Amino acid sequence: MPRVLISDKMSDEARRVFKNRGVDVDVITGLSKEELIKIIPEYDGLAVRSASKPDADVIAAATNLKVIGRAGIGTDNIDKKAATAHGVVVMNTPFGNAITTAEHALALLLSCARQIPAASNRTQLGEWPKSDFKGIELYNKTLGIVGCGNIGALVAERALALKMKVIAFDPYLTPERAVDLGVEKVELEDIFKQADAITLHTPLTDATRGIVNREALAMTKPGLILVNAARGGLVDEVALKEYLQSGHIRAAALDVFAVEPAVDNGLFGCKNFIATPHLGASTLEAQENVAVQVAEQMADYLLSGAVTNALNMPSISAKEAPRLKPFVSLAEKLGALTGQLFEDPIKSVEFCYMGDVASLSTKPMTAAALAGLLSPMISEVNMVSAPAIAADRGIDIKESIRDNAENHDNLIKLIIHLEDRTLEVAGTLYGGEPRLQNLFGVKMDAEFAENMLYVRNEDKPGFIGALGALLGNNSVNIATFFLGRDEQGGRALCLVSVDEQVNPDIEQAVKNIGQVKFAKALNF
Numbered sequence: 001m002p003r004v005l006i007s008d009k010m011s012d013e014a015r016r017v018f019k020n021r022g023v024d025v026d027v028i029t030g031l032s033k034e035e036l037i038k039i040i041p042e043y044d045g046l047a048v049r050s051a052s053k054p055d056a057d058v059i060a061a062a063t064n065l066k067v068i069g070r071a072g073i074g075t076d077n078i079d080k081k082a083a084t085a086h087g088v089v090v091m092n093t094p095f096g097n098a099i100t101t102a103e104h105a106l107a108l109l110l111s112c113a114r115q116i117p118a119a120s121n122r123t124q125l126g127e128w129p130k131s132d133f134k135g136i137e138l139y140n141k142t143l144g145i146v147g148c149g150n151i152g153a154l155v156a157e158r159a160l161a162l163k164m165k166v167i168a169f170d171p172y173l174t175p176e177r178a179v180d181l182g183v184e185k186v187e188l189e190d191i192f193k194q195a196d197a198i199t200l201h202t203p204l205t206d207a208t209r210g211i212v213n214r215e216a217l218a219m220t221k222p223g224l225i226l227v228n229a230a231r232g233g234l235v236d237e238v239a240l241k242e243y244l245q246s247g248h249i250r251a252a253a254l255d256v257f258a259v260e261p262a263v264d265n266g267l268f269g270c271k272n273f274i275a276t277p278h279l280g281a282s283t284l285e286a287q288e289n290v291a292v293q294v295a296e297q298m299a300d301y302l303l304s305g306a307v308t309n310a311l312n313m314p315s316i317s318a319k320e321a322p323r324l325k326p327f328v329s330l331a332e333k334l335g336a337l338t339g340q341l342f343e344d345p346i347k348s349v350e351f352c353y354m355g356d357v358a359s360l361s362t363k364p365m366t367a368a369a370l371a372g373l374l375s376p377m378i379s380e381v382n383m384v385s386a387p388a389i390a391a392d393r394g395i396d397i398k399e400s401i402r403d404n405a406e407n408h409d410n411l412i413k414l415i416i417h418l419e420d421r422t423l424e425v426a427g428t429l430y431g432g433e434p435r436l437q438n439l440f441g442v443k444m445d446a447e448f449a450e451n452m453l454y455v456r457n458e459d460k461p462g463f464i465g466a467l468g469a470l471l472g473n474n475s476v477n478i479a480t481f482f483l484g485r486d487e488q489g490g491r492a493l494c495l496v497s498v499d500e501q502v503n504p505d506i507e508q509a510v511k512n513i514g515q516v517k518f519a520k521a522l523n524f
Helices: 012-019 033-041 056-062 080-085 098-114 118-126 150-159 176-180 189-196 214-219 237-246 285-305 321-339 363-374 386-390 463-472 504-511
Strands: 001-004 024-027 045-048 068-071 089-091 142-146 165-169 197-200 224-228 251-253 273-277 346-355 398-400 410-418 424-429 433-439 442-447 449-457 478-485 491-498 517-521
Touching: 001 012, 001 033, 012 024, 012 214, 033 056, 033 410, 033 491, 045 285, 056 080, 068 285, 080 089, 089 285, 098 150, 098 197, 098 224, 098 273, 098 285, 142 150, 142 189, 150 165, 150 176, 150 386, 165 189, 189 214, 214 237, 224 410, 237 251, 237 410, 321 363, 321 410, 321 424, 321 433, 346 363, 363 386, 363 398, 363 410, 363 504, 433 491, 442 491, 449 463, 463 478, 463 491, 463 504, 504 517
Parallel strands: 001 024, 001 045, 045 068, 068 089, 142 165, 142 197, 197 224, 224 251, 251 273, 346 398
Antiparallel strands: 346 410, 410 424, 424 433, 433 442, 442 478, 449 491, 449 517, 478 491
């Protein structure tokens, strides 16, 4: 009988689901890292929330572990790279907390507008400070939403019911989706310049870390209200304190902090500052939903091999896995390659399956390609959540199958329609390994590697030597070098696989080469 450890506090419904499904379960919370390492070899599954931190050491000690389930969305506390290396599936429950988090953001916004916590504290101290608390109405104010995915859209819906004007920034929000939501799609700078209140609903990535920094706050209107119930690290807390103390920021409310638990934070004690201890998902309904979902998903995997909401492997049934898995890997890499090379809103994507692959189930491959396509901007996307996220953003998805694979046994082609252009990539399998065959209309037979450099350049003599010399002078070792061009003297592309990821300074130096039109470091 499979055995699961629940190491964080969660609804007792999780334990009940495991037992009813025939899985042995222990609930032991509050374990130190050393205590967890000592007992984890006994378990096939580990169910956590955010307190437990299964890092590389814990996973290395977990000799029987097959799955880690996160009751919630964020998996920052789980070392997914180590889990993947040890063959441990990492699952989450991406949609169980959405309504609860949206409602908490609105509660913080209303509390800021009317200074409710401070007024309550002073009233209960025996004062009657009515004249000290003049709030503002949210009616007819402009709410700026940074990140208009599932949770952001729910916040927009509720803000519109309060008769607020809603503007939103999200690289993947299409104009059509914005119209459906009743929001105005704007650039990030417009959010800071126009909004009376800003609420954050974006994941924490390299692109979003510190997105509300000193420069951004300097652009804001006097009297701004700022709410963050998304991820710690999105806001420069030192700069926020200065703007609160100066009075430029009317009020701010943070449910998440750069360092948690936030038992000693510089913002504490600031006038018109509200802090809550990461309560975005803390309702009875949400806690029960995510507990039941994670238990059902983990039980399914341990008992039948079915994978749902996996972050580090395809969601494929045990029966389909052997034949589908290499094609799923190819599709994901084609999506990830394209997604790293543009930031424009996607209008639609066509997935064409040609040759032998057309006889297989296309849904897992489409989901994998979508996950790869969206992953550069949405860190928590996976094969199951990707189609729903695409639908939330109004991205139209089409699939087609053909017997003819254009001189290949099989071929997968992605056609991505952006606002002003269409991009096309295609790939196949050679010896069971993914290979790129066409990149943006240029034929190219290229292998995928963990670290690569993409360059678009003019087809002129001297480019290859200049690039090779630059990389060599910076101790970047080239593993393989793939070239393609549309015509002699025209547009040329190259994909270079290297031993280590190309850092931003070297990337910029490549861009400065005379013939280079565009360059980007890639990671797979």
